[in-house]
Amino acid sequence: MAETVERxxxxxxxxxxxxxxxxxDAHRVLEWAEEVGALLARGGASVVTGGLGGVMRAAARGAxxxxxxxxxxxxxxxxxxxxxxxxxxxxxxxxxxxxxxxxTAADAVVAVGGRHGTLSEIGLALRMGREVVALxxxxxxxxxxxxxxxxxRARDPREAAQLxxxxxxxxxxxxx
Amino acid sequence: MAETVERxxxxxxxxxxxxxxxxxDAHRVLEWAEEVGALLARGGASVVTGGLGGVMRAAARGAxxxxxxxxxxxxxxxxxxxxxxxxxxxxxxxxxxxxxxxxTAADAVVAVGGRHGTLSEIGLALRMGREVVALxxxxxxxxxxxxxxxxxRARDPREAAQLxxxxxxxxxxxxx
Amino acid sequence: MAETVERxxxxxxxxxxxxxxxxxDAHRVLEWAEEVGALLARGGASVVTGGLGGVMRAAARGAxxxxxxxxxxxxxxxxxxxxxxxxxxxxxxxxxxxxxxxxTAADAVVAVGGRHGTLSEIGLALRMGREVVALxxxxxxxxxxxxxxxxxRARDPREAAQLxxxxxxxxxxxxx
Amino acid sequence: MAETVERxxxxxxxxxxxxxxxxxDAHRVLEWAEEVGALLARGGASVVTGGLGGVMRAAARGAxxxxxxxxxxxxxxxxxxxxxxxxxxxxxxxxxxxxxxxxTAADAVVAVGGRHGTLSEIGLALRMGREVVALxxxxxxxxxxxxxxxxxRARDPREAAQLxxxxxxxxxxxxx
Numbered sequence: 001m002a003e004t005v006e007r008x009x010x011x012x013x014x015x016x017x018x019x020x021x022x023x024x025d026a027h028r029v030l031e032w033a034e035e036v037g038a039l040l041a042r043g044g045a046s047v048v049t050g051g052l053g054g055v056m057r058a059a060a061r062g063a064x065x066x067x068x069x070x071x072x073x074x075x076x077x078x079x080x081x082x083x084x085x086x087x088x089x090x091x092x093x094x095x096x097x098x099x100x101x102x103x104t105a106a107d108a109v110v111a112v113g114g115r116h117g118t119l120s121e122i123g124l125a126l127r128m129g130r131e132v133v134a135l136x137x138x139x140x141x142x143x144x145x146x147x148x149x150x151x152x153r154a155r156d157p158r159e160a161a162q163l164x165x166x167x168x169x170x171x172x173x174x175x176x
Numbered sequence: 177m178a179e180t181v182e183r184x185x186x187x188x189x190x191x192x193x194x195x196x197x198x199x200x201d202a203h204r205v206l207e208w209a210e211e212v213g214a215l216l217a218r219g220g221a222s223v224v225t226g227g228l229g230g231v232m233r234a235a236a237r238g239a240x241x242x243x244x245x246x247x248x249x250x251x252x253x254x255x256x257x258x259x260x261x262x263x264x265x266x267x268x269x270x271x272x273x274x275x276x277x278x279x280t281a282a283d284a285v286v287a288v289g290g291r292h293g294t295l296s297e298i299g300l301a302l303r304m305g306r307e308v309v310a311l312x313x314x315x316x317x318x319x320x321x322x323x324x325x326x327x328x329r330a331r332d333p334r335e336a337a338q339l340x341x342x343x344x345x346x347x348x349x350x351x352x
Numbered sequence: 353m354a355e356t357v358e359r360x361x362x363x364x365x366x367x368x369x370x371x372x373x374x375x376x377d378a379h380r381v382l383e384w385a386e387e388v389g390a391l392l393a394r395g396g397a398s399v400v401t402g403g404l405g406g407v408m409r410a411a412a413r414g415a416x417x418x419x420x421x422x423x424x425x426x427x428x429x430x431x432x433x434x435x436x437x438x439x440x441x442x443x444x445x446x447x448x449x450x451x452x453x454x455x456t457a458a459d460a461v462v463a464v465g466g467r468h469g470t471l472s473e474i475g476l477a478l479r480m481g482r483e484v485v486a487l488x489x490x491x492x493x494x495x496x497x498x499x500x501x502x503x504x505r506a507r508d509p510r511e512a513a514q515l516x517x518x519x520x521x522x523x524x525x526x527x528x
Numbered sequence: 529m530a531e532t533v534e535r536x537x538x539x540x541x542x543x544x545x546x547x548x549x550x551x552x553d554a555h556r557v558l559e560w561a562e563e564v565g566a567l568l569a570r571g572g573a574s575v576v577t578g579g580l581g582g583v584m585r586a587a588a589r590g591a592x593x594x595x596x597x598x599x600x601x602x603x604x605x606x607x608x609x610x611x612x613x614x615x616x617x618x619x620x621x622x623x624x625x626x627x628x629x630x631x632t633a634a635d636a637v638v639a640v641g642g643r644h645g646t647l648s649e650i651g652l653a654l655r656m657g658r659e660v661v662a663l664x665x666x667x668x669x670x671x672x673x674x675x676x677x678x679x680x681r682a683r684d685p686r687e688a689a690q691l692x693x694x695x696x697x698x699x700x701x702x703x704x
Contacts, residue, residue: 012255023673071266077280077304079188090247090266093280093304094273095447096655097625101277104253104269115674120651126644127624128253128269136671143664145551146643199497271623272479273449291498296475302468303448312495319488321375322467364607423618429632429656431540442599442618445632445656449622453629456605456621480605480621 010069011168013040014048014106014130016121017055017114017137025136029113032135032157033058036110039161041068045168048073048106050098051082051089055112060085073102096120104128107168110160111137111151122151131167135160186245187344189216190224190282190306192297193231193290193313201312205289208311208333209234212286215337217244221344224249224282226274227258227265231288236261249278272296280304283344286336287313287327298327307343311336362421363520365392366400366458366482368473369407369466369489377488381465384487384509385410388462391513393420397520400425400458402450403434403441407464412437425454448472456480459520462512463489463503474503483519487512538597539696541568542576542634542658544649545583545642545665553664557641560663560685561586564638567689569596573696576601576634578626579610579617583640588613601630624648632656635696638688639665639679650679659695663688 015036021029037059040047047063049056051072060070064085072086075098082089092098099117103109103125109132111118119138126132132151140151149172154160167173191212197205213223213235223239225232227248236246240261248262251274258265268274275293279285279301286309287294295314302308308327316327325348330336343349367388373381389399389411399415401408403424412422416437424438427450434441444450451469455461455477462485463470471490478484484503492503501524506512519525543564549557565575565587575591577584579600588598592613600614603626610617620626627645631637631653637660639646647666654660660679668679677700682688695701 025672029672071264073266079281088247088264090249090277090281092277093448094270094276095449096445096652097270097273097447097449097628100270100625101266101268105255105266107255113672115670116651116654116676119668119670120648120655123644123648123651124624127648134671138668138670140647140666140668142643142647142666143662144553144557144641148644201496205496269624271625272476272621273452273623273625276449289496291494292475292478292500295492295494296472296479299468299472299475300448303472310495314492314494316471316490316492318467318471318490319486320377320381320465324468423616425618431633440599440616442601442629442633444629446622446625446628449625452622453618453620457607457618 011045011165012048012071012106013045013164013168014102014109015040015055015059015112016050016102016109016118017112018118019050019052019054019056021054021113029055029136030058033112034062035157036112036135036161037062037068038066039157040110040165041066043161043165045165046071048102050075050102051086053083055114057083057085059112071105073098073105100124100128103130106130108133108164110135110164112160113137125149126151131172133160133163187221187341188224188247188282189221189340189344190278190285190301191216191231191235191288192226192278192285192294193288194294195226195228195230195232197230197289205231205312206234209288210238211333212288212311212337213238213244214242215333216286216341217242219337219341221341222247224278226251226278227262229259231290233259233261235288247281249274249281276300276304279306282306284309284340286311286340288336289313301325302327307348309336309339363397363517364400364423364458365397365516365520366454366461367392367407367411367464368402368454368461368470369464370470371402371404371406371408373406373465381407381488382410385464386414387509388464388487388513389414389420390418391509392462392517393418395513395517397517398423400454402427402454403438405435407466409435409437411464423457425450425457452476452480455482458482460485460516462487462516464512465489477501478503483524485512485515539573539693540576540599540634541573541692541696542630542637543568543583543587543640544578544630544637544646545640546646547578547580547582547584549582549641557583557664558586561640562590563685564640564663564689565590565596566594567685568638568693569594571689571693573693574599576630578603578630579614581611583642585611585613587640599633601626601633628652628656631658634658636661636692638663638692640688641665653677654679659700661688661691
């Protein structure tokens, strides 16, 4: 029975990043997020985000434009906080901790830009066994050998979406 | 814009209760849960549960039988843990704390039977401002006057679903 | 080794209740909380609270007056939020979820008055296997037989502290 | 009054790292953790850890050897899970989420070695505004300019403890 669920449910990819990107490249970050969202939806994935502004809104906007399902895992208790491109708002009341749900609910995670909140989500994603694709985001490396899921760097939205879709469907891509 | 979201999003009702009901009335509890799930879906609500067995599975089964959307807020990190009637599994990694999300994600809550986990969900629902309908479940009363959301006792699945749908759509029903 | 820890560590009792009690009996609720805190400390227990005002502050004040250790499990990220009678502030960043920690960190729980937040803590305490003593607080009863930890009603601070200390040290008191 | 609390309370430093370090340098990691714990206690800090084995146990052992207070923020609900060098076990029932409490409860954080759980704690620490000192642990860098708290790399336990104590007491050290 569990197998049936596994087979029929849609693939879910989280897009994480800054809720209010600033600086000279803020515009580009939002464009990237929107394109990643669109490409994920076109690839058949539902897009999970934190449901608020900035990268979360841009990714949802891209996904909705391609007819995709957008799920917003909100920190507060009011579903009305969700941006207008979220089709399914999940109000959690969890505050900061909702970050754990955003990445655990997904089969793979794409980080676009981002500050410390995004870094915490990357760490939690790896902790929960989710592969992460980083686009203009954090580089994390250990001084010691660490196995398991990794952060894969992508050069552009197309590569980011492709990597994420592939890993969400088939599991981790390991360096040969 | 937020208004638009509010207007178009589907009403969500949580059904909470025992994941493994026992005792002489276990069968009746499951029948109740399934009927509540069916009536909620027929009334146009999406049904949120904890996504596992017992009351959660019965309610989802009822809802799916009426073509409803079923959302499972899972305690673990594997979407494959969801019962076969969950259309949208949300793996949270939260453990016990996922109980907060189940009730906060909903506009109103129906408790069918249940033990201490269900009581904690009732308490959290009221704490988060959600009205609760209890069907063969917990009675909670304060020694002191306490305003705000309440637990409304229902006699049967029909009354439970009606009360929950009405409050999810129009807000709390206050004794006149 | 674990045994050693168990033997030497101090017993911990949580006191929960309203952070800002109102109404005609608010004064009495605070007096009760302070007396409960004092009696618990005199009985050798450390007192755990949510670290803020009202009942939390009164209980800590009572405990500190008897030379007891007071631990404040704060919802925010600033230890400076703790009331002045907290000797060990634990800033959690958890928001509402810190309620789970308050009761889980304790060996037994005393509820003095309280509104919905307190009810959620009572539910979570029972869920986590902690016995609860209620003083002018919530009455919770199930329509169905439910085993495990219970809410014990006390008539005054003395009975509340005695019951809590006894259960924190020796385990649950079962009706004969 | 809040000021009084701030002035009198002890400084708290978290030591995070692997609960079961493996590989050729596992022994060195544990030695480092024990030395860091000892130096922090000698410097007047209480040591917060996740309360279990490996780096958590080694750091607590070092601190206790210098007469320091050791606080263990446990993921489970049994204070008996704490290692034998924890003087104050806080059972949380939070699972993975207890990582947020470990770092938020502290004024500064030292990471010794560590895998993905440690990376998630580093991310959460920065997210909550805590400075992090890394000793043979993760390097995190952003592709974009990000202000706020940072990860400071230390060469040995002495430098790690000094940096952490200084930042815990006086606030962040900024590159000049």
